[in-house]
Amino acid sequence: xxxxxxxxxxxxxxxxxxxxxxxxxxxxxxxxxxxxxxxxxxxxxxxxxxxxxxxxxxxxxxxxxxxxxxxxxxxxxxxxxxxxxxxxxxxxxxxxxxxxxxxxxxxxxxxxxxxxxxxxxxxxxxxxxxxxxxxxxxxxxxxxxxxxxxxxxxxxxxxxxxxxxxxxxxxxxxxxxxxxxxxxxxxxxxxxxxxxxxxxxxxxxxxxxxxxxxxxxxxxxxxxxxxxxxxxxxxxxxxxxxxxxxxxxxxxxxxxxxxxxxxxxxxxxxxxxxxxxxxxxxxxxxxxxxxxx
Amino acid sequence: xxxxxxxxxxxxxxxxxxxxxxxxxxxxxxxxxxxxxxxxxxxxxxxxxxxxxxxxxxxxxxxxxxxxxxxxxxxxxxxxxxxxxxxxxxxxxxxxxxxxxxxxxxxxxxxxxxxxxxxxxxxxxxxxxxxxxxxxxxxxxxxxxxxxxxxxxxxxxxxxxxxxxxxxxxxxxxxxxxxxxxxxxxxxxxxxxxxxxxxxxxxxxxxxxxxxxxxxxxxxxxxxxxxxxxxxxxxxxxxxxxxxxxxxxxxxxxxxxxxxxxxxxxxxxxxxxxxxxxxxxxxxxxxxxxxxxxxxxxxxxxxxxxxxxxxxxxxxxxxxxxxxxxxxxxxxxxxxxxxxxxxxxxxxxxxxxxxxxxxxxxxxxxxxxxxxxxxxxxxxxxxxxxxxxxxxxxxxxxxxxxxxxxxxxxxxxxxxxxxxxxxxxxxxxxxxxxxxxxxxxxxxxxxxxxxxxxxxxxxxxxxxxxxxxxxxxxxxxxxxxxxxxxxxxxxxxxxx
Numbered sequence: 001x002x003x004x005x006x007x008x009x010x011x012x013x014x015x016x017x018x019x020x021x022x023x024x025x026x027x028x029x030x031x032x033x034x035x036x037x038x039x040x041x042x043x044x045x046x047x048x049x050x051x052x053x054x055x056x057x058x059x060x061x062x063x064x065x066x067x068x069x070x071x072x073x074x075x076x077x078x079x080x081x082x083x084x085x086x087x088x089x090x091x092x093x094x095x096x097x098x099x100x101x102x103x104x105x106x107x108x109x110x111x112x113x114x115x116x117x118x119x120x121x122x123x124x125x126x127x128x129x130x131x132x133x134x135x136x137x138x139x140x141x142x143x144x145x146x147x148x149x150x151x152x153x154x155x156x157x158x159x160x161x162x163x164x165x166x167x168x169x170x171x172x173x174x175x176x177x178x179x180x181x182x183x184x185x186x187x188x189x190x191x192x193x194x195x196x197x198x199x200x201x202x203x204x205x206x207x208x209x210x211x212x213x214x215x216x217x218x219x220x221x222x223x224x225x226x227x228x229x230x231x232x233x234x235x236x237x238x239x240x241x242x243x244x245x246x247x248x249x250x251x252x253x254x255x256x257x258x259x260x261x262x263x264x265x266x267x268x269x270x271x272x273x274x275x276x277x278x279x280x281x282x283x284x285x286x287x288x289x290x291x292x293x
Numbered sequence: 294x295x296x297x298x299x300x301x302x303x304x305x306x307x308x309x310x311x312x313x314x315x316x317x318x319x320x321x322x323x324x325x326x327x328x329x330x331x332x333x334x335x336x337x338x339x340x341x342x343x344x345x346x347x348x349x350x351x352x353x354x355x356x357x358x359x360x361x362x363x364x365x366x367x368x369x370x371x372x373x374x375x376x377x378x379x380x381x382x383x384x385x386x387x388x389x390x391x392x393x394x395x396x397x398x399x400x401x402x403x404x405x406x407x408x409x410x411x412x413x414x415x416x417x418x419x420x421x422x423x424x425x426x427x428x429x430x431x432x433x434x435x436x437x438x439x440x441x442x443x444x445x446x447x448x449x450x451x452x453x454x455x456x457x458x459x460x461x462x463x464x465x466x467x468x469x470x471x472x473x474x475x476x477x478x479x480x481x482x483x484x485x486x487x488x489x490x491x492x493x494x495x496x497x498x499x500x501x502x503x504x505x506x507x508x509x510x511x512x513x514x515x516x517x518x519x520x521x522x523x524x525x526x527x528x529x530x531x532x533x534x535x536x537x538x539x540x541x542x543x544x545x546x547x548x549x550x551x552x553x554x555x556x557x558x559x560x561x562x563x564x565x566x567x568x569x570x571x572x573x574x575x576x577x578x579x580x581x582x583x584x585x586x587x588x589x590x591x592x593x594x595x596x597x598x599x600x601x602x603x604x605x606x607x608x609x610x611x612x613x614x615x616x617x618x619x620x621x622x623x624x625x626x627x628x629x630x631x632x633x634x635x636x637x638x639x640x641x642x643x644x645x646x647x648x649x650x651x652x653x654x655x656x657x658x659x660x661x662x663x664x665x666x667x668x669x670x671x672x673x674x675x676x677x678x679x680x681x682x683x684x685x686x687x688x689x690x691x692x693x694x695x696x697x698x699x700x701x702x703x704x705x706x707x708x709x710x711x712x713x714x715x716x717x718x719x720x721x722x723x724x725x726x727x728x729x730x731x732x733x734x735x736x737x738x739x740x741x742x743x744x745x746x747x748x749x750x751x752x753x754x755x756x757x758x759x760x761x762x763x764x765x766x767x768x769x770x771x772x773x774x775x776x777x778x779x780x781x782x783x784x785x786x787x788x789x
Contacts, residue, residue: 246554
């Protein structure tokens, strides 16, 4: 991408990849970068190496965005998820090229983008249904109207696998958003280009600022910051190493953030992962009302 | 105090309550209790026993065995054998029938169990008789019916048991917590190793007798008495598939840390600091009853207690006056006396903790009020207490006291009330008092807590899911939702 064309050809304009925080595309406050290289070793881009401070900034904007997003109707959230799918569809080639530029065979890369789009369509349809299925009016013995409804947990830290990079992000993000949570996602360290571009898709899909925040950087550095942050309510991760999972769960004890770890086969399956990922990021609230005159 | 208001509730003039105690003999206690492993009462490997005493009379009630690592190993082996050999092979409907049987015998022996509960734990007999025991039986009865209907609970998904569940329960509702843990675990096809709290082991041991009485297959439920170290052995045992813990947030966090990186499933039901929010349009006399029930029920030893009162400024003076008057009518004393409203503080240790907070509250600048009710000479007692002018940052507003102590703050707007209610690390319960339906729904929707009571408080039912947000723990107990804690749930594929 950054390589120079021959003199008689047009010089291409390379994109600067940046973070996505609060609906803006800032560089990391740390000024640090890391390189994304092609399979053959060519430099594709310099990416922001996000810092703990970037994460903290993302938590602040995500917390502000949470009540509004949670309050939107399921119907509205579903439309926005579907809009994300529409925007992805229009940029299939770009996303597939970015994935294949980092070593995935083109056909496989295309399939990955298509499956990612399917994820958003699938969870768009869940957004106005899971609450009905998971809710109940409970037949208590006293004269009370007693009912239980799901409520989103709040800020979800998403730690997708390195590969597949875009599909990993889509599989974890779509159920979090459908259920009214806001997210801060770290993205693949080895194939960050398509997930970084995906931020632009979110930006043009009516996703309110701060509802999704995308950080590029190093998992080893940022995972402890995600898992120790006192205002992150849950971590949704896939394919963590045994050591990473233990560390994350240990740190989660600080504020009892919920840790949900999906096996990697749930990520790459063509079948959508079903209702469980949505419910894994919901609390259940039970309300009692007396009935009487 | 008593003479200031002509409309004060007056229960003293012309009326005196004569003592109306249940006889301690009804508890039919043995001198000594062993561990319940593999369907039999067996001596602890170490040969060690500890005393369980009455927090009111201070008398030693019985000697109880102390389980160590070796006993835990025996119990887990028995539970694993029972899981593989009998319980998971039994027809679900037969599993359910055992639970129905347990429910029935609990109903039959409920007076004996209620007296034992009040003797050992200090709660008023009125509560153990009218609340704890009926709920215990109801929990077994409710879950009995689920045993052969689990596929209806999670459409589109496949469910199966986890295996051996390790369960650790607290001292505030000893037998009720045993029921909350054991009934769903058995209904879903798991076997159990459970440890009751050190200070309240007796009703769990009586439950062991009942399990023998109903011929529950050996090893399906194993009951180990002991202290924190016994619980730790259960948590760390490699052949336990699931840990369910009810207790303090501090211990819950330790368990979370201990289980990090393992495949053991975990549910935690921990502390709380619930706010009871009273708006100016509330029915005040009902609200007063709710506040009293919220904080003085079971001496305030309730994780979901309404230990904070947020009252709208315009009615604060009137409400506090009514509340103080009502508090003066509360009878503190012998847990076995049917007139008693507030029994004994469960242990000396807990009393010390509460008294520590009484000092802290005053030192931080809140104004203390305690009722003039005479306290018995022997035993652990704390009069109903409230703190006026508490501020959000006071420790008495932020930390769980687990005693009959209420911290009162005022607010002006709905948003301020919500903000204050949510401003603690906990999220177990909350209360909203208003006569406006729309406002009740608005506020209850915004309280970050697992259970919200509108114009009522501290109501429980086996069909009603219970559990917390944030540092009050995770997982639900009761209702369809509570079954999830004891099941492997997988997507069936279907037309995804």
